[in-house]
Structures are given as C-alpha cells and as structure tokens.
Amino acid sequence: MRIVFFSHPAFLNIRSIARYAQWLSDGMAALGHDTKIVVPEGKYHRRSSSIFLQKWLGYVDSFVSFPRVLEKYVREGDGNTLFVLVDQALGPWVPYLKKGKLVVHCHDFLAQKSADGVYPQNPLSKTGKIYQQYIRNGFAQGKNFICISNKTKQDLLQYLPNQPQFSEVVYNGIAPVFRYKKKEDIKPQYAWEKTGFFLHVGGNQWYKNRLGVVVAYIAFRKKYNCPLPLVLVGEPLSGVAVQAIAHTQLTQDVHLLSNIDDERLCDLYNQTSLFLFPSIAEGFGWPIAEAMQCGASVLTTDDAPMTEVGGEVAWYVPIMPVDTNAQKTWSDNVASKMKAILDLPETEKEKRKQQGIQYVAKFDSKKALEKIEKIYRSILDNN
Numbered sequence: 001m002r003i004v005f006f007s008h009p010a011f012l013n014i015r016s017i018a019r020y021a022q023w024l025s026d027g028m029a030a031l032g033h034d035t036k037i038v039v040p041e042g043k044y045h046r047r048s049s050s051i052f053l054q055k056w057l058g059y060v061d062s063f064v065s066f067p068r069v070l071e072k073y074v075r076e077g078d079g080n081t082l083f084v085l086v087d088q089a090l091g092p093w094v095p096y097l098k099k100g101k102l103v104v105h106c107h108d109f110l111a112q113k114s115a116d117g118v119y120p121q122n123p124l125s126k127t128g129k130i131y132q133q134y135i136r137n138g139f140a141q142g143k144n145f146i147c148i149s150n151k152t153k154q155d156l157l158q159y160l161p162n163q164p165q166f167s168e169v170v171y172n173g174i175a176p177v178f179r180y181k182k183k184e185d186i187k188p189q190y191a192w193e194k195t196g197f198f199l200h201v202g203g204n205q206w207y208k209n210r211l212g213v214v215v216a217y218i219a220f221r222k223k224y225n226c227p228l229p230l231v232l233v234g235e236p237l238s239g240v241a242v243q244a245i246a247h248t249q250l251t252q253d254v255h256l257l258s259n260i261d262d263e264r265l266c267d268l269y270n271q272t273s274l275f276l277f278p279s280i281a282e283g284f285g286w287p288i289a290e291a292m293q294c295g296a297s298v299l300t301t302d303d304a305p306m307t308e309v310g311g312e313v314a315w316y317v318p319i320m321p322v323d324t325n326a327q328k329t330w331s332d333n334v335a336s337k338m339k340a341i342l343d344l345p346e347t348e349k350e351k352r353k354q355q356g357i358q359y360v361a362k363f364d365s366k367k368a369l370e371k372i373e374k375i376y377r378s379i380l381d382n383n
Helices: 014-028 052-074 090-098 109-113 128-139 150-159 212-221 239-245 262-271 287-295 306-310 322-343 346-362 366-383
Strands: 002-006 032-038 081-085 103-104 142-146 166-169 198-201 232-234 254-257 272-278 298-301 315-317
Touching: 002 014, 002 090, 014 032, 014 322, 032 052, 052 090, 090 103, 090 128, 103 150, 109 128, 109 150, 109 166, 109 262, 142 212, 142 272, 142 366, 150 166, 166 366, 198 212, 198 262, 198 287, 212 232, 212 272, 212 322, 232 262, 262 287, 272 287, 272 322, 287 298, 287 306, 287 346, 298 306, 298 322, 306 315, 315 322
Parallel strands: 002 032, 002 081, 081 103, 103 142, 142 166, 198 232, 198 272, 232 254, 272 298, 298 315
Antiparallel strands: none
C-alpha cells in the first residue's frame, strides 16, 4: 500500500500533529508500506518578516498554492494509493483529495465549538469564525474518519451533514519510553525530586488551563502546611497565571522545565506526588495516560475525554468556572482534593498505581498502529 500523509506546514510549528504524522508514517513503514509526508512549502510565508503578513501569506501557501500539489497526487495515484489527512483542521483540502481514496484523522473540535460559542474562555473574532466554517465545509465532504476518542467521534458526528461512510475510534498509543521505573533507576537532578512535588505538563493554550493549576496550587499552599513545590513542564507561563504567582511568596517553589526529552519526562512522572491535569477540554489527553503508565496518581477534570482516558483510576474535579469569583471556591475544593489524595494510605496509592498501569495498557502504540493499518486497508479495498 502506498500511503501519502498530508500535514500542516512546518512554519505553523504544530508539534503535536507533526509528531502524530511521523508516528503514523514510521508505523506504517515498519509494517511494510510505502509512506510519504507532504506539507506546504511556505514559499509565500517566507517573503515577509511581518508576523501579520506571514499569517495571511501562510494561508496563500496552504489554501491557494498547495491545492495544485494535492491535485497532482490525485492524478498520479492508483488503486493502491491511500491519501491521509492527519488532522481534520486540514478540511479545506478534502475537496481536492476526495476523488482519490481518502481518510481523515480527527483530534478535537475545540476551535469549531469555540466558533459556536461553546467555550466562552476562547472567543473567536468574526474572521476566526469564518475560517472555522471554511474548515467545516471542507471536512464535511469526507467519507472516512478515524477519531482519537469517543468524545471526538461524538463531536464529529454533530458537525457532519450526513452519516459518514466510515467512522472509527482508535485511541492514541503511549510511546514505549513512558514506563514505571524503580527509584534506584532514576537519577534526580534537583533536590525537590527527592522530597516530592506536584507536576503539570502542557502549554499555554486556553484549554490546558494552566491558570487553574496555579490557583489550585496557591490555594493548597495557603490551606496546608505542606511545602511541596509545583513543577510545570512546557513553555514559560504567560498572562494571568504569571501574575497570580507573582502576587504570592511562592515564586521560588514554582519550577519551569522546558525542552526536556521524553526520558526525563518519564522520570518526573515516576517521581511526582500528584499529577495535575485540570484541562477545560481535550481531544484525548496524552499526559493522563503517560502519567498513569509511569505509576503516577492523576487528578484531572470530570468531563470527557479526560474521564475516558483516566477511567475509574484517576481522581476528578469539576471544570474550572469562567466566573472569577467562583474560581476561588473551585480552587479551594481542588486543594482539598489534592490533600486528600496525598494523605491516602500507601497501600491504597500502590493499589491505584497498579490499577492505572493495567488500565492504560489499552493505549498500546503497536496495537493502535495495527488497528489503523487494518482500517486503511479496508478503505483502500472497499471505497
């Protein structure tokens, strides 16, 4: 089977989708298929140093120039060629590829739902709403879809005008690097790794709710005589979250780690006293599964897909309210939950750890790729 994966241009720096595309391509190649990843070159984007102009010239690269490349691949394709859009946000390319055998991978519909006003935390401009409608008009012409969670599939079906020919859920696979380690196999790099710490992994995207992590941590430190530090893995904090920390005496207890490799992250998952992941929304929630695979206790949001990934093993709190006055009550309640988890008997923590490792075994990368390959073959043979 010849599989051509189409992904976002490199200049957009959408790392999660780039990694997903590479995972698919490498996985299918290992299974004996001829694979290729194709992205817009960005030749117009490079012509300006203005961030504003780069954005619009990038649209020219993606939606005016690149369709000619798509049409070329369709013309040169044969009965053994499958076209794969690695993200439904590339929906405008569907009309150019639908004459061939095509499948669309779906991650989340947060931007679409934001355009519909579902998430007041992320209001879109008029042009942003038009752009999301443009994307929707494109992927709605697709017939075959693979979703990373049941929640994503549910959202997809709400946006399609008709029942798709094929829609299946294939959970993301956890990279083998994330695994439970014995203490003697970990070499701590900081003193706080030996005494315990709270951990969060994520960026500054609105739905990651880093502000929620920070205000819950501040509330915890105010309520309890338990000086555990907070470790944030990802890009530097921004906006209100920075201000919240700056107005406390805790700046020395909040540690930021950027650009660490997966092996180092695995060590942190293994050592954390509690992994905090109170996202407002997700498509899947990889860090939940990664943390549980490493034996970490996980506190996340009681909404899908977080509940789908965490099952009955993770602990849950409500979504942080939008109202700033209500956020104080929320943060106090989360702090109480954090303390309750920390105070659990060691036997209970060990029991949950083993349950978590067993539960997330279903998020197996090899099995996920094998299932995707089976779907690809089915679409190639039956469409």
